[in-house]
Amino acid sequence: MKVALVYPEVLDMARYREMRREFPPFGVLYLAAILEERGIGVQIFTLKPDALQFDFREFDAVGFSVSASATFNMFMECRQRSQISPDSLLMAGGVHANLYPEQTLTDLRVDVVGVGEGEDTIWELLNHPKSKPFNDVNGVCFLSNGNAVRTPPRQTTRYIDRFPFPARHLLNRADFIMTDRMSDTDVPMTHIMPGRGCPFPCRYCASAQTKVQYRTGANIRSELVHLAAAYGIRGFAVVGNDFILSKANVYDICSQIADLNLRWATLSRVDRVDSELLCALYNAGCYEIEYGVESGSQRVLDAMDKRASVDQIRFALKETHKAQIKSKVFLVHGYPGEDEKSTDETIRLLDETGSFIHRVSLFRFVPLPGTFAHNNARSLGIRGTYGEDGWDGDWGKFHIHHNHHHWWGTAADFDKLTKHYWKLHAYVESRWPSKYGLTELPQDSWASQSSAFARSGARQVPKQSQLVRLIG
Ligand code: B12
């Protein structure tokens, strides 16, 4: 049996002029690994704005991995233009499909959508005759007599060490071994995913309240040892949600990997670190922590339900500096309620803590599908979201880099908000200049995705309530 797995590559839009790639798709790589382990041949196809059409006729099954809503238009175009055997099983999964299985099923015209963790689901689907209803496979959505039906949810695996390591060998080496990522050095590195899920409720993030799963230190060590032997990595970056959720897990990982002498970077919330933990991270090779700071305004942090305080931000940045680890700060400007005062509070905080900060990434707020903000758009005064009046069917607008879309407030409010954003942007650029002055949306992948959308005619969005019927 041969399976094609399809994922969209997007460029790192913060560094688009260098044509810098984002890092590899872990969903697809984990699925490919489990299938290969069971003797199935897998080929990975990468969607790019100029490569959306493939010949899949030799494959028994095609799986679309719709990892983010922003790329849904690319999948639509691929589905319409590619050649697919009528006997192939067409499947979809990924974050967007998990959020909107019925919409994905009908718009993408696939046989079945996997909802949730996919490793066991995809295996069961491939062993299931396409002609029979998928009632006996948990965690899927499919059409039955013209209605979309969902089967009972797939139980999430607790012990994720059982999954084989991502099948990176199916990609070109340059797609996962990178030399331009470790803070201005050319250390060969790759990305690894030590866990899945996040228990926090941040209202702008689609990872909120997902089931947390950890890999053990020993399992991560084996992956790193393999990556060093096979590809010569000397560093790695942690991918996923916030790394420091369970301190016990982080201590376990640090103690397991310290002697590998790898340089590495990770992500954290500000409220999860203390001096002892930072010391353990440093001793295990950690050289940079990327903090979700988001704002210097307590009012905005509270509105976001960030569950972190401005004092905790100060503490984390100072202690990280003391531990000789660099800090990168992520900011989100423009959550409903943001104004000049809150913008100034963020600038003041950056001013005060600036000597502890090595890099800053500034984003404008986008109500990403799957977030509290998206799901409560009306009460927050947000317009243009899926399922609400004014929804135009264009998923391409849910990207987060250089996104100047007007989401909430009047035109005058938005003008003010935009002015405040540029004020903060100017401060950040003056202190942590990016390689390029990034002021406009680049005319590359997102623009092409939007035109792909226009050509696809994907505006007929069925109402979820018309489609869902739960069977159990
Ligand atoms: C790592 C990551 C990235 C990486 C890698 C992306 C990738 N394609 O894997 C990078 C940095 C490149 C990235 C980029 C972007 N990302 Co991102 N990313 C993540 C993150 C942190 C983890 C994703 C992940 O690897 N999970 C682990 C894997 C194992 O799980 P998975 O992908 O869901 O796959 C499992 C199942 O879904 C299922 N499955 C997947 N595919 C299929 C297919 C079939 C057929 C079946 C049956 C099952 C199945 O099985 C898999 C294994 O269990 C998530 C947050 C999160 N918690 O999900 C955000 C997240 C997915 N990203 C997000 C966004 C917005 C983006 C960008 C649009 C940002 C931008 N540039 O504007 C781009 C889009 C890139 C793209 N190509 O899709 C949002 C998406 C929200 C939304 N509704 O759109 C998330 C949820 C983060 C957030 N802040 O809310 N991202």
Ligand code: SF4
């Ligand atoms: S922003 Fe970080 S802490 Fe908040 S829900 Fe998302 S991943 Fe979790």
